[in-house]
Amino acid sequence: MTEPATRALANTKTMYRADITRRLVALLDRDEAVIGGIGNTNFDLWAAGPRRQNFYMLGSMGLACPIALGVAIAQPHRHVVALEGDGSLLMQLGALATIAARAPRNLTIVVMDNRAYQITGAQPTATAFAADLVEAARGLGIARSHWAADEADFERLVRVARSDGGPSLIGVRLDNQPPAGQTERDPAQIRDRFMRGIGTRPPHPA
Amino acid sequence: MEQETPAASPPWHEVVRAALTRNEFRLVTYVPDNVLRPLIDSLAADPFFTVFATTREEEAVGITAGAWMGGLRGVVLMQTSGFATLPNVLASLAVPFQIPIVMFVSERGTLGEFNLGQALVARTMRPVLDALAIEHHTCTRLDELDFIVDRTLRQAVATQASATLILSPLLTGGKVFKP
Numbered sequence: 446m447t448e449p450a451t452r453a454l455a456n457t458k459t460m461y462r463a464d465i466t467r468r469l470v471a472l473l474d475r476d477e478a479v480i481g482g483i484g485n486t487n488f489d490l491w492a493a494g495p496r497r498q499n500f501y502m503l504g505s506m507g508l509a510c511p512i513a514l515g516v517a518i519a520q521p522h523r524h525v526v527a528l529e530g531d532g533s534l535l536m537q538l539g540a541l542a543t544i545a546a547r548a549p550r551n552l553t554i555v556v557m558d559n560r561a562y563q564i565t566g567a568q569p570t571a572t573a574f575a576a577d578l579v580e581a582a583r584g585l586g587i588a589r590s591h592w593a594a595d596e597a598d599f600e601r602l603v604r605v606a607r608s609d610g611g612p613s614l615i616g617v618r619l620d621n622q623p624p625a626g627q628t629e630r631d632p633a634q635i636r637d638r639f640m641r642g643i644g645t646r647p648p649h650p651a
Numbered sequence: 652m653e654q655e656t657p658a659a660s661p662p663w664h665e666v667v668r669a670a671l672t673r674n675e676f677r678l679v680t681y682v683p684d685n686v687l688r689p690l691i692d693s694l695a696a697d698p699f700f701t702v703f704a705t706t707r708e709e710e711a712v713g714i715t716a717g718a719w720m721g722g723l724r725g726v727v728l729m730q731t732s733g734f735a736t737l738p739n740v741l742a743s744l745a746v747p748f749q750i751p752i753v754m755f756v757s758e759r760g761t762l763g764e765f766n767l768g769q770a771l772v773a774r775t776m777r778p779v780l781d782a783l784a785i786e787h788h789t790c791t792r793l794d795e796l797d798f799i800v801d802r803t804l805r806q807a808v809a810t811q812a813s814a815t816l817i818l819s820p821l822l823t824g825g826k827v828f829k830p
Contacts, residue, residue, distance in 0.1 A: 503744075504743020511714045512713045514714050515678075515714040515715060516721040518678065518714070539705075539707055543704075543705050546703070547703065636750065
């Protein structure tokens, strides 16, 4: 009954979110926009170092992918990455169908799957049982959906996604280590810095 | 039952389309509704606009927020029951981040409603908007519509504040029970 999930995960290494996030950020050398979903996914993006092209959600669980789609439509020449946790994505799976329908060439989704609502006490999500989010994404129309086998494979998938001309989803299977930091919660500043970082507004004077 | 259109005046949905064009709101996301159908059809037929459906209203708010931060203005179309799903995203994204989300809500639940579920949902809408200090207007008259829509769009951009325009059955004719 759970064979598809077992098969998809059979060759995937269990990785460390903070390390994967740092590897992702290190690959972003073209001012790519990154939308961090809530919780520990968000915290590790913050901990990976300051980037003016990062947007950090503070609530609105599940909306990293829709926000990223909006940025991708507004700025078709900039690549946009959505970072989302398994619990968050499960809350808003329909967003993947909308992304598949719009088929933006400049959008990559990274799913940080630790199979738990880690920040609220590690209660298991549906991916701890039978759900496979990469298979779900394929079923909803995102054909370029893959599990990262290990860290090197993750980096390869990011490079391919950035140049492949279609929406992509990369699943990363994670261990249960805590986040490496905690995001500063100043929403107006987060939004303003992001808008200046992606050129919607001019850079701040001094 | 749609309001009489004087010979010189376009119908309500064309007034809205003209105001969106004038204020450069190009992105339109929606969860459909029968009353909104002529507006959706009119916008979808105009290449100035990018128009598409989302699976939930909060998804549309997220897309519109991202687009606005990226430099593209947008509006979200929904019916009353769709608005009832939005308090969390408005309170945690639109309002604290000062991202202007302009919502057009076709009003069900009043002036001839036949579905009690819609009638009760409708009563939660204005209290939620008031609690979040989101400006809202109820559009009932065709002769006021351009002024209300145009000024609301301008104010949303200038003040980075969300707003809701409630399209009353008095304006649109609403949805009536057909036995």
